[in-house]
Amino acid sequence: MKTSLFKQVCNVVSCLVFLLLIGQKVSAQLKVGDPGVTFDASKYDNRYPQMKEWQKAGVRGGIPFLKDVKIVKTLTNGANSDAINSAINDASKQSGLVAVLLKNGTYTIDKRIKMKSNVSLIGESRDNVKCIIKMNSGDAFSFYKVRKSGIYTLTIQGSWGKPKYDWNYSLDANDELKSNNNISVKFNDSEDCWLDKVNILNSARDPVRVPANHITLRDLNVDGAHKKAGGAQGYFFIQGAYNLITGCKVTHLRHISLQGGNVEYNVVYDNDFRQEVSFHSGDKGNNLIENNKITLPFDMPNSKADTPNAVYNNSNEPNYYAIMGPWSSQHQNSEKPNFIFKNNCLEKNHNNARPWSNPSLLYKGPRQVKPSNPATNFPALSASLTPKGGTLYPMILSKNTGGSNACNSTVTVAGANDAYLQQSAKYNTNELRVEGNERVSYLQFKIPANSASIVNAKLQLTVSTDSGSGRIDVLKGKSNSWTEDNLSTTNKPLQGAKLGTLTTTYTKGETYSWTLTDLQPGETLTLVVKQVNGNDVSFWSKEGVKPPKLELKLSCNSAASKSILSLEEKELTSAIKVYPNPTQNYVTVSNIKAGQELIIYDFSGNVIFKKVANSSAETLDTSGLKPGKYIISIQGKKGIQFIKK
Structure with missing residues (x-):
């Protein structure tokens, strides 16, 4: 069982162990929307000055890392809106970025939760903190004229x-709760606020409504709305500017709508939607839809005139496409075009059509209101107008959040060069191909230098347009004197030791992974990807929809002894003693009180052992533990690290 380390491991106010609070592995890899994300100026394309505006989208400065937020109030199972609002009000009187922690349990939302500037709500775990809405009007969670406020890791x-x-289905019955106009979360006239790792389920009207600027909606799971009839019901609704939507899964709504x-x-980047994206009416344009997976399920309405696969085939049935402009003469077209690039669209409701999915082409639109053929309302530009850097949103995510010496962390490295040779011909396209000795692919990665050792490495490749089978080996190239622009039969790297096979x-x-061995921090690494037997395969290159990546798991050596928890040294020392340390068969905890709960965790947040102390000293059996680092949590005290030999 995974559980929070927060408060059980550390003091409520001063603990910095917030990544483990949400039961996840600490990752040194920056994510979209994090502090410290930068943009690659070398990939700017002067034909698209909007790129410099898009990089401003979302919370300015990024969603604060949990380690930078101070918990000042804690609520437990059964609290209602009054208790939550009271805790938020009390927290708002303190300085800095502060938060109210909701422990695992169920919370009744029977009145509007009024968020305050510089105050966040943090759930102990995403699926086990359930905020149940029991109100029929207004906004359940309201961000009104606030800044630097957000919600992390819980379910609404x-x-x-x-x-x-x-x-x-354009039925009156689609308004299932006629007397209920509740909106689950609304940002109104606010800036630099966020939702991060939040489930929003079974909403009444809208799950999210954003008439606000510089909001980040990240890693949301949004599913279902009871009101999907006329009058702006059932919307994932963006009504402002410079907002960032990333890493979200959205389905079973009326629309994902950018409207007004x-x-x-606004930037809609790297989401997994099972719902169309609509420029519904009268937006200003210059919004970016890039690198998303947009799948319309088979049962999604497609009008009676199309393949009859919807649940209802009435004369007014809507006709959904993956990306839509205004579809009614009552709507207004976008003031300027919007940009559609590198999306993977699949319309199962339209005989598995794949519009707007060519990663080499940029699409702009909508062209018109209520087009005769919605599938052509976002036409492709000529290949010569494809962004020169292969993206309109050139983030740099290789920096790690824990510094270059981050211990027990996972770092993801993007490829620096990739291309393939087909006999003597070089191909530097959006694909990498392998086929026996006929087609061999070459990839180059620059592994960050640090004082941690690489304990595990995985090459991840995603199959692009051509499925296949068989054995594919990854070998180490013996030289790095090539680029994707000059690769040839004369400078191609000779094949060295086999690093992995699948x-x-x-x-x-x-996506498939090859576990690699013998990689070193700081090296420039060439990988030779070669098919030994089977049917040929194509993978996306770094210019493709899902670029190759190298995932590195780091572990500190003696020269890099920073703890994964990043606790100050004084937080790891107290009157409580844990000995022997390192240990082998047992560990004794002394200077405790009878009745205090002792918990041993591993560094992934898993609970290994629990015991209630019977005296001032307890001896715990550690003979069954695997060698490694562990944390002993003592109820009401800070966590203490020990090592099992």
Whole structure:
């Protein structure tokens, strides 16, 4: 069982162990929307000055890391809106970025939760903190004229059960809760606020409404709305400017809509939508939709005139496409075009059509209101107008959050060069191909220098347009004197030691991993990817939809002894003693009180052992533990690290 280390391991006010608080592995890899994300100026394309505006989208300065937020109030199972609002008000009187922690349990949202500037809500775990909405009007969680406020790692759920209808069929019955206009979360006239790792389920009207600027919605799971009839119901609704939507899964709503005269320079990046994206009416344009997976399920309405696969085929049934402009003469077209690039669109409701999915082409639109053919409303530009850097949102994510010496962390490294040779011909495209000795791919990675050792490395490749099968080896290239622009049969790296191998069936759209050995920090690494047997395969290159990446798991050596928890040295010392340390078969905890709970965790946040102390000294059996580092949590005290030999 995974659980929070926060408060059980550390003091509530001063603990910096916030990444483990949410039961996840600490990662040194920056994510979209994090502090410290920068942009690669070498990839700017002067034909698209909007790129410099898009990089401003979302919370300015990034969503604060949990380690930088101070918990000042804690609530437990059963608290209601009054208790949560009271805790938020008390927290707002303190300086700096502060938060209210909701322990695992169920919370009744029977009145509006009024967020305050510089105050966040943090759930102990995403799926086990459930905020159940039991109100019929207004906003359940309201960000009104606030700054630097957000919600992390919890579930917001309507109390009305799962909606009867998955989709909008233009039926009056799609308004399932006629007297209920509750919106789950609303940002109104606020800036630099966020939702991060939040589930929003079974909403009444809208799950999220954002008439605000510089909001980041990251890693949301949004599923279901009871009201999907007319009058702006059931929307994932963006109504402002410079907002960032990334890493989200959204489905079973009426629309994901960017709509209104304030909507511009929003970035919708790297999401997994099972819902269309709509420029519904009257946006200003210059919004970016890039690197998303947009899948319209088979049962999503597609009008009676199309393949009859919807639940209802009435004369007014909507016709959904993966990306839409205004579809009614009552709507207004975008003031300026919007940009669609490197998305993977699949319309299962339209015989598995794949519009706007060519990663080498940039699409702009919408061209018109209520087009005769919505599939052509975002036409492709000529290949010569494809962004020169292969992206309109050139983030740099290689920097790690724990510094270059981050211990027990995972770092993801993007490729520096990749291309393949087909006999004597070089191909530097959006694909990498392998086929026996006929086609061999070459990849180059620059591994960050640090004083931690690499204990595990994985090369991850995603199959692009051509499935295949068989054994594929990854070998170490003996030289790095090549680039994707000059690779040839004369300078191609000679093949060295085999680093990894995989034998399987390779399916289009799926990602596969090769576990590699003997990689060193700081080296420039060439990988030779070669098929030994089977049917040929194609993978996305770094210019493709899902670029190759090298995932490195780091562990500190004696020269890099920083703890994963980044606690100050004084926080690891107290009157409580843990000995022997290192240990082998047992460890004794002394200077404690009878009745205090002792918990041993591993460094992934897993609970290994629990015991209630019977005296001032307890001896714990550690003979069954694997060698490694562990934390002993003493109720009401700070955590103490020990090492099992």
